[in-house]
Amino acid sequence: MPSFTPGELAVMRILWEQGELKPSEVQQRFPEPIKNPALRSYLKILLEKGHVTRRKVGKAYLYKAVTPRQKAFRSTLSELIETYCEGSAKSLVMNLIRNENLSEKELLELKQLADRGPPKKGKRK
Incomplete structure (x- = not known):
């Protein structure tokens, strides 16, 4: 399993603690101010690495940690x-x-x- 960058780990912590969230909800809980493109980059990388999944609900995606x-x-x-x-x-x-x-x-x-x-x-x- 590849190690997490500090930003990826911050996203994973939020998803571990909160469960399934929209990117905007992750952004609100992020430990420091983060711009939307940077957050979406973390989510994309975590999705590609297989640490999170996403599902579409209406127009939004919900992200969920799958790596325990x-x-x-x-x-x-x-x-x-x-x-x-x-x-x-x-x-x-x-x-x-x-x-x-x-x-x-x-x-x-x-x-x-x-x-x-x-x-x-x-x-x-």
Whole structure:
């Protein structure tokens, strides 16, 4: 799955949160002012990449995210691990622990999670 540009990600976030919308409704919710041609370009690219679908209702098109948020997250996370952590999830976690100033409570929760071990097959939460 290709990664999103910041503008594409902003559109996807809106569609994930709001569901099916007209371009004008996406534009109203966009985090910063965006001109209509730029927004339509993002929608066109996302449509071509297969991340959104559209359907015509009257004269307007409604756009809807089809790539699930969790799938996009997993793909981005994998890319992050490969690019910045030499393929090591452990390196990613260690960097997060060192750089995020986690509280003692948060560190304890992580330790308890690690002590439980990997989830058993068929019993994922």
